[in-house]
Amino acid sequence: MSELPKARIATASLAGCFGCHMAILDIDERLIELMQLVEVDRSPLTDKKRFTQRCDIGIIEGGCCNEENVHVLHDFRRNCDVLIALGQCAIMGGLPAMRNAIMHSDAPLRECLDEAYITGKYIRNTTHNVPNDPALPLLLDEVYPCSQVVEIDYQIPGCAPSGDIIFDTLSKLLTGKFRGFERDMIKFD
């Protein structure tokens, strides 16, 4: 086992809740088994902010709701051979994409920000301003699934995906045995 070069994996959380990353930890003790096969490069799990070298697999949680998400996703696509969308947000926008459906006015983004920071019923914001620090990335007009921004090779469904489906898919991909999901593992919730 240890003679094989380990696969390099990178992960990122875009417009998600970090739940899918938590779900990676749901692999539990099998993580040890998985770590025999992989080395983690850029990832919040290692706190590495940049790619140290090209990776075999990139795992993306969350869709794209702002320019920084797009930038990171581009970076992952350029630096990873295989890109996996992990969880419903990466696959189809998920909860953040709820704003797409309610944004049908003439100035949807403005309305959305006003609702979130000023006019919303439960908002306590004494400045009555929408935060606008230069360091804040600009929001996109809507929330995009990853597959609309870059080519995605695999999608692992779930909100969050179970530790089982993540482990099963990754270990099969790493050993070239992935032929699709077991039906009883497919869940969108």
Added chain:
Amino acid sequence: MDNGQKTGNGISTAICGTAPVSAEEIDAICAQFGNDKHRMLDILREVQDRYRCIAPATMDHIAAATGLTRIEVEGVASFYSFLSLTPKGRVTIRLCDDIVDRFSGLSEVACAFEDELGLKVGETSNDGAFSLEYTPCIGMCDQAPAAMVNDIVLTKLTPETARSAAQALKAGRSPEQLISDRFEALTPSERALHMVDNNIRHAGEVLLGPVPEDAGLAKAATITPTQIISAIEESGLRGCGGAGFTTGRKWRFAASERAEKHFVICNADEGEPGTFKDRVLLTERPHLLIEGMTIAARAVGAREGILYLRGEYVYLRELLLQVLEERRWRGLLGKDILGVKGFDFDIRLQLGAGAYICGEEGALISSCEGLPGEPKTRPPFPVNRGYLGYPTVVNNVETFCHAARILDKGAAWFNAMGMEGSHGTKLFSVCGDCLNPGIYELPYGHTVWELLAMVGGEDAAAVQVGGPSGTMIARDSFHRKLTFDDLATGGAIIVFNGERNVLEIVEYYMSFFVHESCGYCTPCRVGNVFLQKAIQKFRKGLANPEDIDYLKDLSGTIIETSRCGLGMTSPNPVLTTLKNFPLVYSAVIKPSKDGIRDTFDIQSAIDGARKIAKRRSYIFDKDFTQ
């Protein structure tokens, strides 16, 4: 009205002073149609005409009078384009928004109306005087751009004539006065001819040449129903509406069905964009049509018939009613026709209200029954169980006219014309980029080249045969023949020169199908929207190479899983242009670079936020500090 989708098509939001709904008047309208729920379309048309809208309170009232629930009434009222749940103007101007009209200066005409009326297309004026809207093909493509102004038709519009029409209407002249100052004094036939040119360019032997009056019917009255059907079968006549089913077989099936009643319905819901040949027959040969229907009635044993006229042809209503009345008076309709004991048949005119799908025979029957124009589940077929559950023959206008001529001149005469499998003559309605648009009656079997030479369209780059649901061909296919087995058409021949953008045409046709899908089944309701959006991506230069396969793939699913002919043919504009104009697509696709989709436009995605934040992107704008 909440229409729930981004793809809304300009529903008027203007609130005008609604005329007070008089319960007595609504009752009277319902009573006029026997409080019969099957006459719902007539009731609602009448209410729409009187109140300019069908308000919720009115629907409650109509429901009570006809024994339905309000939601059932609303289901009908909200289905047809010419009925409206919000108030429309006293004068409603419907600009024909066909691709041929667009290529003939529609936008300038629309601007002239907008400017003169102070309205945008899709709006109703605050005083309730005017509504301005678009409507799909109204069957005037040989004299585009055209418009309906209430029940009258204006053709060959220019910005100048549009302006003067709008000014006259604003000055209080009636739509009828736009046609003639002495409109009232004109006969129905004169009125029609004042409004619309028939443009008969080539009269053939069967329909548009000299036709003796009721000779076919006289013959039919002397022979048995079985002999009539045999004659039609021997002639090889096939349905002229587009599908081409053998007419004799259809009649035989209906005749052999034992039932208390049989019905004969004429499909004059000529909605396929670019088709206007039935309009010309209805104007020029209305007696021949009724004669054909009467012969069919004798053949299948029907005592009642319906002439279903598309709402866009409402200007022909008076003409047709007069023809029916005259024939009753002459003993050609009604009891003991031509003195033959028991040969009873009469026809009612059913007006549509703006729905292409009603050209589908099941949907047409639904519409006659006062329902939304949704196709019926097959089996049973209409010949077995059609209108109100009775065996029903539905044929196109041209088919009935042919049948009458076959009875007169004999099956062999008809069979000898045309080609094997495609006998007789066919009316072609030619429009678009050619010198002589109009009607050509020709035997089946001419090549597209031959037809183009006749119409003065030899420099065509593309010809749409059979309208959007047909085939778009390029010059390398102009040798193909106009027959059922090669290039089938219900009549439409639309000529496009090399200046025209094929993708623009395809996108227009897809938007037409999106507008006209009844929405009953998933693939047609949703899939056509996806196809239209995909074509939009191509037009914007935002399509990937894989999108070509996606178009084919999605089209395949729509065709194979749709419930009726609309969905089974709606992807044709996409598929036939992919096949015959492949370069048009491959020229605009954008391959991904390193797996990054060039089709995702980050600049437009952040533009709104840039404006709100009043700063530039530190990632995607090089000069972000400015």
Added chain:
Amino acid sequence: MSGTKKETGFTFTIDGVEITAYAGQTIMEAADEAGVYIPRLCDHEGLRHQGSCRVCTVKAGGRSVAACTQPAAPGQAVENETPRLTKMRRDLVEMLFHEGNHLCPICEASGNCELQAMAYRLDMTEATRFPYLEPCRALDASHPDIALDTNRCISCGRCIRASQDVDGKGIFGYVGRGIHRRVAVNGENLADTDAEVTDHAISAEVCPVGCIIRKRVGFAVPIGEREFDHGLIGHDIEEKRK
């Protein structure tokens, strides 16, 4: 079974399996009795057949037909679970997902939802090529016991038929045309109708998705322990064959 009179049946095949049918039976009715599952969404036991979702599309006699409305024919070879049909069914299910707002993670029907379960059965796991239409229709929470979120409606019309034919009420109906066609209520809102939470039309089995919501019972059964968490949709029918 079709009636008490013992008619003589005939046989046909579905994917090579011999099925017995009686005159007047649809392909789906005969298949259900024989324990062969044909995927469907708009069809529901005890309600009129509608044939609108097209998920039950099968190949019979070389033609694509809706198994729920197509009469079975003697000797016919029907194709059901071929790769091509499964692909088209997946397209249809995906169309329904994209036509409405189907965010499974926030939907209280998740796990009991037939649309979702059909996506599982048909392996809807690849990156989508369809756009999202994202409707924005107002929620109808006017009724004390029932709420409607028609953004999740898949236009199956089961509630319409259940209310008309079983409850004898006619609370629901279709309005509009084309992509704007949708299910609406017989009045200004649901409270304006005579709908009751005990209606068959309102019951959990009739609405296949999370559109008709019975108030105050949403999460009585936790996510992960719901109907389709325990078995693939259609397994109840398929078990008849075992």
